Amino acid sequence: MKKFFHSSVIKILLLLIAVIIVCALYLSYKTYGNWAFALELRGKKLLAFVFVGIAATFSTISFQTMTQNHFLTPNILGLDSLYVFIQTLLFFFLGGQQLLGNETIATFLINVLLMVSASIILSRFLLKKGGNDLFLLLMIGIILGTFFNSISTFLQVVMDPNEYDLLQGKLFASFGNVNSQHLLIAGILIAFLAGFLWVKSHALDVLHLGNDQATSLGINVPRFQFVLLTVISALIGLSTALVGPVTFLGFIVANMSYQLMGTYKHRALFLGGSLLSILLLVFGQFLVEQVFQLNTTLSIVIEFGGGVYFVGKIISERKQRR
Structure with missing residues (x-):
């Protein structure tokens, strides 16, 4: 046990x-002496x-x-599709120029609230009606995601081309146009929600053993699952409303964390995974800006890398089972 703890601490320190x-490299590279401008521009992205x-x-x-599956991510609940659906509706009925010109904290929080509320209502209704069948909830989430995508696609086809062009800027993850006011409120809420999961990390360690074992050890699994779904939906909603959908980031980081940390302890996984995620995002943005000269975007690099990693993991799992 001490050996595992010592190993995890060393890995976290190295990360x-x-x-x-x-x-430091990202903030200081090619600033040409204009530190104030570079820190203001790059610091917000950081x-x-x-x-x-x-x-x-x-x-x-x-x-x-919670799902006992390392291939699933919270996006399977359809939150990304719901975000696209909400943005498409707003641009279609209210107009892109008006929305982009009046982006306030209230509109940001409304976007988050709509995504989280829909997820909570869905989770509460289906877990209650389905006898706490979590995989039924996931299946319904996939179906609803397809439904939202279909409506969004239809509205985008009949939308004014100029409005559609403005909408595309909201539907792809962008770290360069983050609103400073949104960044502050999102940071506070994300810190609060992540702190809650940190406090509940010991319960997550027990849940990792399985629902039956967690129940026998005193955890009210249905209630805990509902609370987890609410917090997870809020985190994804905040992240998506802040920069846009980043589907594969969580999958890449979570699975790399399991391999790197070599433990089921969630506090070690949370710390190692967060550092690894920040490292990948900052280094990826550095490559996009300095090597690729902004000819691509970080979200495209993440989605491509995540897709390759996902396929590679499936092939690896099949070989191990043989």
Whole structure:
């Protein structure tokens, strides 16, 4: 036990050092002496990387523990599709120019509230009616995600081309146009929700053993699952409303954390995964800006890398089972 703890601490410290080095490189590279401008521009992005990385890590690891499946992510509940649906409706009926010109904290919180409320209502209704069948909830989430995508696609086809062009800027993850006011409120809420999962990490350690074992050890599994779904939905909602959908980030970071940390202890996984997520985001953005000269975006790099990693993991799992 002490050996595992010592190993985890060393790995977390090494990750922390790597994050500090990469962040310093990102903030200082090619500033040409204009530190104030560089810090203002890149510092805002850096904070977005930190908040999104923490939200993706805490939510995905908790969700995979709850579902007992390392291939699933919270996006299977259809939150990304719901975000696209909400944005499409707003642009279709209210107009992109008006929405983009009046982005306030209230509109940001309304977006988050709509996503979280829909997820909570769905979770509460289906878990209650389905006898707490979590996989029924996931299946309904996939169906609803397809439904939202279909309506969004229809509205985008009949939408004014200029409005559609403005909408596309909201539907892809963007770390360069983060609103500072949104960043502050999102950071506070993400810190609060991540803190809650940190406090409940021992209960998550027990839930990792299975629902029956968790019940026998005194955890009210249905209630705990509902609370987890609410917190996870809020984290994903905040992250998505802040920068846009980043589907594969949580999957990549969670599975790399399991392999790197070599433990089921959630506090070690949360810390290691968050640092790893920040490291990947900052280094990825550095490559996009300095190597690829902004000819691509970080979200495309993440989705491509995540897709390759997902296929590779499936192939690896099949070989191990043989």
